[in-house]
Amino acid sequence: xxKNSNEVMVELIKVRKFYPPDVKALKDVSLSxxxxxxxxxxxxxxxxxxxxxxxxYRVERPDRGLVxxxxxxxxxxxxxxxQILRRRIGIVYQDFKLLPKQSVARNIALPMEITGRKKSFIxxxxxxxxxxxxxxxxxxxxxxxxxxxxxxxVAVARSLCNNPDLILADEPTGNLDAENxxxxxxxxxxxxxxxxxxxxxxxxxxxxGLGRHRVVVLANGHIIGAGIKRNPAPDNGDCHQ
Amino acid sequence: xxxxxxxxxxxxxxxxxxxxxxLLNLITISLSVLIFSFFLLxxxxxxxxxxxxxxxxxxxxxxDEEPSPALQKEYKRKILKFDAVKKIAFVSRKExxxxxxxxxxxxxxxxxxxxxxxxxxxxEVYPRRSLHSLTRIKAFSDYLLTMPGVLKVxxxxxxxxxxxxFVRLMRIVVILSGSLLILTSTFMIARxxxxxxxxxxxxxxxxxxxxASSAYIRAPYFLEGALQGLLGAALGLAALYVLYTWITLQFxxxxxxxxxxxxxxxxxxxxxxVALSTLFCAGGSFSSTRKxxxx
Ligand SMILES: Nc1ncnc2c1ncn2[C@@H]1O[C@H](COP(=O)(O)OP(=O)(O)OP(=O)(O)O)[C@@H](O)[C@H]1O
Ligand SMILES: [Mg+2]
Numbered sequence: 001x002x003k004n005s006n007e008v009m010v011e012l013i014k015v016r017k018f019y020p021p022d023v024k025a026l027k028d029v030s031l032s033x034x035x036x037x038x039x040x041x042x043x044x045x046x047x048x049x050x051x052x053x054x055x056x057y058r059v060e061r062p063d064r065g066l067v068x069x070x071x072x073x074x075x076x077x078x079x080x081x082x083q084i085l086r087r088r089i090g091i092v093y094q095d096f097k098l099l100p101k102q103s104v105a106r107n108i109a110l111p112m113e114i115t116g117r118k119k120s121f122i123x124x125x126x127x128x129x130x131x132x133x134x135x136x137x138x139x140x141x142x143x144x145x146x147x148x149x150x151x152x153x154v155a156v157a158r159s160l161c162n163n164p165d166l167i168l169a170d171e172p173t174g175n176l177d178a179e180n181x182x183x184x185x186x187x188x189x190x191x192x193x194x195x196x197x198x199x200x201x202x203x204x205x206x207x208x209g210l211g212r213h214r215v216v217v218l219a220n221g222h223i224i225g226a227g228i229k230r231n232p233a234p235d236n237g238d239c240h241q
Numbered sequence: 242x243x244x245x246x247x248x249x250x251x252x253x254x255x256x257x258x259x260x261x262x263x264l265l266n267l268i269t270i271s272l273s274v275l276i277f278s279f280f281l282l283x284x285x286x287x288x289x290x291x292x293x294x295x296x297x298x299x300x301x302x303x304x305d306e307e308p309s310p311a312l313q314k315e316y317k318r319k320i321l322k323f324d325a326v327k328k329i330a331f332v333s334r335k336e337x338x339x340x341x342x343x344x345x346x347x348x349x350x351x352x353x354x355x356x357x358x359x360x361x362x363x364x365e366v367y368p369r370r371s372l373h374s375l376t377r378i379k380a381f382s383d384y385l386l387t388m389p390g391v392l393k394v395x396x397x398x399x400x401x402x403x404x405x406x407f408v409r410l411m412r413i414v415v416i417l418s419g420s421l422l423i424l425t426s427t428f429m430i431a432r433x434x435x436x437x438x439x440x441x442x443x444x445x446x447x448x449x450x451x452x453a454s455s456a457y458i459r460a461p462y463f464l465e466g467a468l469q470g471l472l473g474a475a476l477g478l479a480a481l482y483v484l485y486t487w488i489t490l491q492f493x494x495x496x497x498x499x500x501x502x503x504x505x506x507x508x509x510x511x512x513x514x515v516a517l518s519t520l521f522c523a524g525g526s527f528s529s530t531r532k533x534x535x536x
Binding site for chain 2: 057059080082083084085086087088089091097099110111113114115116117118119
């Protein structure tokens with residue numbers, strides 16, 4: 001983290017996003033995330049976490065303000081450049097966005113096929129990730145037949161398969177038990193060690209309570225607090241600065 | 242290479258998942274190709290037959306009396322003034338009688354009591370190819386009538402007129418059925434692909450979010466359309482060939498076919514039909530993906 005701390009991966013400056021008629025999802029949010037940083041976004045349900053992530057992967061555009069990834073103004077990107085940027089981002093969607101009728105293997109292969117990986121690479125990477133997430137025997141199961149927790153882990157595997165530069169994870173452990181949450185966090189930390197920048201939106205104090213990283217708290221579309229967690233925390237009240 | 246493989250396997254998956262409507266499409270396209278190419282085949286063969294008909298075409302000018310050699314020369318000069326012709330032949334009363342007798346064959350007895358000169362003498366004019374349009378032949382016939390001593394000019398008018406109006410009708414039928422073929426196949430393909438796309442909104446959204454290029458997203462559907470067009474045309478033409486073989490076998494002994502040889506399409510025409518069908522089906526899928534994939 002120290003090494004790259006002067007290089008910014010994600011930059012939001014005075015970003016505003018309102019939904020009609022009067023939902024103020026984000027009000028003038030500014031946030032800067034360094035390359036290689038792991039950052040947690042937390043806050044009550046409806047605070048605007050998902051909205052913030054959606055601005056980053058450009059399915060929403062801000063009403064006002066600047067959204068930059070790796071120095072590129074995301075709002076203005078389109079066509080080829082947007083495609084190339086998206087290939088560098090791994091996303092765990094809050095609703096997973098798995099293809100329910102397709103096999104687990106095929107779901108995970110999808111981003112790798114887009115980036116033109118070799119079949120042999122895809123097979124190996126899929127197997128490795130599933131093994132790490134305790135889903136080895138589900139590789140050929142239909143994604144729609146899995147339990148919520150299993151689906152969530154498949155979504156995590158898919159987000160990581162291309163070794164992305166930026167990982168945006170929306171509630172990646174919401175349906176997982178402690179053991180599986182640890183597996184997911186272990187994978188995320190490995191990718192971070194390899195240089196990935198990671199934003200995790202979560203209510204799960206178990207995962208942001210451990211280790212050394214920033215935690216940003218959103219409430220009603222504002223950032224009401226940010227701090228660096230160092231010690232295990234018993235509850236959320238602790239992370240305000 | 243990987244791109245191609247992925248596109249191919251995606252196309253395969255699409256086809257497998259929607260094989261029901263794919264089959265329906267294939268049948269529709271084959272049928273339209275069959276109908277269109279049937280009309281086209283009939284049309285081209287009729288044009289061919291028309292050419293043969295033209296070869297045998299002659300105008301017969303009946304004269305009031307046997308022309309003397311000097312008069313024959315004069316007639317020739319007048320006819321050539323109108324247009325160059327392939328051949329001019331004078332048929333005397335006697336020659337006409339002999340010919341008639343020949344044509345009657347075994348029934349020639351009926352002529353036994355007839356005088357040998359009961360048939361009028363005539364001039365037979367064989368026009369050149371350039372004359373074969375019907376209006377030209379009419380004009381020629383009118384011209385021949387103006388010559389002194391000509392009683393009547395014959396060229397099997399009714400038969401030829403009917404033939405040519407039928408050819409004209411066939412041309413319209415070919416054009417209509419061709420347009421219909423294009424409309425149905427592009428529409429069917431576009432519709433199926435639009436339905437597939439609608440049922441795959443999630444997958445398409447995901448592909449876009451993962452940074453897939455529009456070529457990557459569209460190529461499988463494009464390929465699907467092209468494949469439908471190709472296979473449909475091939476099947477339709479194969480069916481036509483079977484039909485063609487059957488018809489020629491049925492009529493193999495008949496006189497009709499010895500006059501007008503009924504032939505199948507030459508290879509270039511087959512290639513053009515297949516290529517056009519492929520093109521239009523691919524085009525149909527291309528247009529429907531453009532509408533849906535805008536983001
Ligand atoms: N497309 C939309 N149209 C209208 N309102 C929306 C839309 N998307 C989000 N909102 C509203 O914006 C606010 C922020 O939503 P968001 O999904 O960002 O919350 P969140 O922090 O992710 O909540 P949760 O923890 O429950 O996932 C909410 O009040 C939500 O109802
Ligand atoms: Mg959310």
